[in-house]
Amino acid sequence: MLITSPVVIGRARELGLLGAGLAAAQRGEGRAVFLLGEAGIGKSRLAAECAYRAVADGTVVLRGRAGSSGAPVPFRPITEALLALFRIGGPPQDPALAPYRPALAALVPEWRGTADPEVTPSLTETAEAFLRLLAAVGRGPAGRRPAGCLLIVEDLHDADAETLAVVDHLVDNLAGLPVQLVATLRSGAGPAAELAHAAGARRAADLAELRPLAPAEVRALAESCLAAPAGGLPETVTARLVRDCGGNPFVVEELLSGMVAAGVIRQDGQQGWQVGGDLGIEVPTTVVRSVAQRAARLDPAARELLYAAAVLGRRFALPVLQLVTGLDDRSLLIHLRAGIDAQLISPGGPVADWYEFRHALTTDALLAALLPVERAAIARRAAEAVEQAHPGLPGEWRHLVAVLRQTAGDTAAAGLLFAEAGRGALAGGAVSSAVSLLERAHGLIAPDDGPEGPGPDGGPAVGSVGERPAAPEDATAVLESLVFALVETGRLDRALALAETVPVGGPGALDDARTAALHTRLAWAAVSAGRPADAAAQVALVRALLTRFDGSAHTPALDVVEAHLVLTAAPAEGAAADRTAEAQRLARRAAEQAERAGLPEVACQAWQLLAMLERRHGFDRADACLERILALAVQESLPTWQVDALLRLGVNEFMRSGSSAQLERAHRAALGLGALGLMHTAEATLAMQAVLRGEYRAAGELTDRCLEATAGLRNVDHHQFVLLTRAAVAAHQGRRPEMERELDRFRRWDGDRSLQLPLAYGNCRAVCALLEEDRDRALTELEHARLWEEQNPTVFYLNGRYGLRPLLRALAGLADPAEHTAAAADPAAGLLWNRQFERLAHAVHEGRAGRHDAAALAVEEAVTAGRPFLMARHLGLRLVSEAALADGWGDPVRWLRTAEEYFHGAAVPAVANACRHLLRRAGASVPQRRTGADRVPAELRRQGLTVREHEVLLLVAQRLGNQEIAARLHISPRTVEKHVASLLTKTGRPHRTALSDFAAAATAGPAGLPSPPRLVR
Secondary structure (H helix, E strand, O other): OOOOOOOOOOOHHHHHHHHHHHHHHHOOOOEEEEEEEOOOOOHHHHHHHHHHHHHHOOOEEEEEEOOOOOOOOOOHHHHHHHHHHHOOOOOOOOHHHHHHHHHHHOOOHHHHHHOOOOOOOOHHHHHHHHHHHHHHHHHOOOOOOOOOEEEEEEOHHHOOHHHHHHHHHHHHHOOOOOEEEEEEEEOOOOHHHHHHHHHHHOOOEEEEEOOOOOHHHHHHHHHHHOOOOOOOOOHHHHHHHHHHHOOOHHHHHHHHHHHHHHOOEEEEOOOEEEEOOOHHHHOOOOHHHHHHHHHHOOOHHHHHHHHHHHHHOOEEEHHHHHHHHOOOHHHHHHHHHHHHHOOOEEEOOOOOOEEEEOOHHHHHHHHHOOOHHHHHHHHHHHHHHHHHHOOOOOOHHHHHHHHHHHHOOOHHHHHHHHHHHHHHHHHOOOHHHHHHHHHHHHHHHOHHHOOOOEOOOOOEOOOOOOOOOOOHHHHHHHHHHHHHHHHHOOOHHHHHHHHOOOOOOOOOOOOHHHHHHHHHHHHHHHHHOOOHHHHHHHHHHHHHHOOOOOOOOOHHHHHHHHHHHHHOOOHHHOOHHHHHHHHHHHHHHHHHHHHHOOOHHHHHHHHHHHHHHHHHHOHHHHHHHHHHHHHHHHHHOOHHHHHHHHHHHHHHHHHHHOOOHHHHHHHHHHHHHOOHHHHHHHHHHHHHHHHHOOOHHHHHHHHHHHHHHHHHOOOHHHHHHHHHHHHHHHHOOOOHHHHHHHHHHHHHOOHHHOOOHHHHHHHHHHHHHHHOOOHHHHHHHHHHHHHHHHHOOOOOOOOOOOOHHHHHHHHOOOOOHHHHHHHHOOHHHHOHHHHHHHHHHHHHHHHHOOOHHHHHHHHHHHHHHOOOOHHHHHHHHHHHHHHHHHHOOOOHHHHHHHHHHHHHHOOOHHHHHHHHHHHHHOOOOOOOOOOOHHHOOHHHHHOOOOHHHHHHHHHHOOOOOHHHHHHHHOOOHHHHHHHHHHHHHHHOOOOHHHHHHHHHHHHOOHHHOOOOOOOOO
């Protein structure tokens, strides 16, 4: 008789929470729910009820469980969930998922044929790919109503670190998606519980801590299990259940099963359920006894099958169980059916031929019935059977056999298997699981642990007598692999500490070559982490080693590290130019030696650094370095490096010609490869190029697309660039408040220490100041950029130093022709963005010297160079017209009309007004511009503000005085005073300070606009 309740008792609040989550997911408002509680408290039952309701509503359900073998298997529950959905249909065909297929193939082995084997996605890329897949599943086919997607992850407390990272990524990114996540886990300390509580604390997920059932709920549960009416069970029975079960539903059902099986309670057709024996004697008081009694009622062969299955784990493969027990097909199925009928085991989900015990407590109860030597004997037999059935132990089989060998007491063999599994996880990108597996291996076979390592549960292993201890060289190899894995996870301090324990002499010591490779990797990790002192110490150690053997194969990688160390040295350690030259020398030597030594990836690293450094000598030389990377990548089948080189070539091509065609091809290549990091880098770079061309809507759309992605991928450098691009979108339209908000976000992402910092000065603030007609402020910002670049290696060349700054200094009379000639001689001055301003600066100097034809020709050259750059071309014409009017050359009236038309249409009133003022000064007719009311916020229009008053208000927001506002708008201070008085009246502000506060809020957008105060009369 199945002793279980057909309905859920005592969980109305939790069911309501899950139901609301399902409904929200169907509306596209995804959220996560964590169900926490002790074993047997009802977490899985709630998840099952949620799944049932989801299926009834047409929601797609994916389900996976962690902890199948006792050792961390990367992405185990995620893979199982995907197999449940796509085993028949194969990989998803949604075109939007194309960039993510390589990462998805890392989750499902059967999909790997669609991915490039040379590309290993990062953990964050895999998490993002899984998120996109869930969203696509939840949206469903085009043209149908989205039904949503429900992902259930059970036993999260047993999950590997990679699965936890994926779940954490999902939790933070489900908002706005048709996906609900439900995860079950046990209460108590541990990474999963920390994840859940942290998500709850930041309100990214809902937490439901399942409490024990109250006495009345225990009674209701028992009555439901036995289909008894309310009050239909004897009081003595329900009292005993309340006393013995502790409010745990699973224990209630087990105790009831024991009562019914023992005949202690019976159902009388006339009188209902009656007590038929001594409750104190017959009723089992623990789940262990309940499970043991049911197992004891089976025949010996079926019982042995259950014990063998329990040793294999809560979930077990039927073919392996058959090998361990030696049963033929018919007997195996008969005994398996007996276990199912005894309510001990059930089919194990989407993977064929896998079964599982009904509950983790069932597995524990069966194992408790075995003597340690019996467990060891079964484990040894099972390990041998799996090794025979699966030569080489692919996939999860190595993890399983490692656990079985440890249970059998063969700690050396177990440690080596855990080490192999760890190295496999590291090669597959599952670095956290790799560390866990390698640390377990290290604990088992480290020389100071003796022949007996810890048991699978942390206690002593059994059956260890006579087992062969691990060889010293095996222990050292495990330690070496562990150090490499720790480096990949960013745990540099522990990696450095463990590296000091690697034997340097005697049995098991690494040879000099492997020691050099280990410490070179540590040096690269240290320099990448911004820890130059640690990197320098590792470099010194390796340099000393290289005197003892032929280290030609190790020198190139070391030179690349030293080149970066030189480049990032503090300004006090040498002039930027000198440090750049030394870094360039080291990188070139590394590139040449790496190619001779057959180290293509090291060579690509060196050529990449050289390409950046060679820009200062000309972009043709930089391109030659990138073309070398491209050739190596094609020759050595390094697709990621190939796309990286194409992307950088596209950047250089734009700076020379203003064309993004090559970069767009690189973006398509990254898309096809599934290299998400490179794809988002290309999108961010395309966005910045769109800014320079004046295509602000396109730039905004591109940055919107990759903003969250770069943050989610934890790529700080790329995310900083996206934030700077968003700041530039605002700056190049004269929107200072928006620009400052993005620059604040840039600073919060450690922007003040970024090599991209000059972009904030020269490409954002300086340009914005010019669009506010504040030329002094623009020069100050450009000076900040120049001073920074004097003390640091320059990697960006469009920050004004070679174009915009010379023009402004020429206009202000701060530079003579000789200074301009020196700036124009730099190769960076030939880049189109810089050349348009450099030619204008040259025109100013020529016009001032009376060479009017040469000045006019220089303006024509500037217009030609600036053809791709819509806003910058018109800004240059506005700036040079002033000098042309003063010195009497060129065609300033035509230039000003062109500029005024553009800036009026672009809603940049300060520059448009300046153009009109200069036209009046030239005696030319001035277009009347009384339109633009649509640019005044609706609330301000309701208060009666005119277009001119709105222009004044924008400048009042910057705390400018009347004289400064008059200069910006090219009107008289008296007119400004009248407009300010009118603004005070119309907005109801008592004084200018209050008006400034109001104006600052008004320029932030309608959402931040305060309502006018009520005047007290």
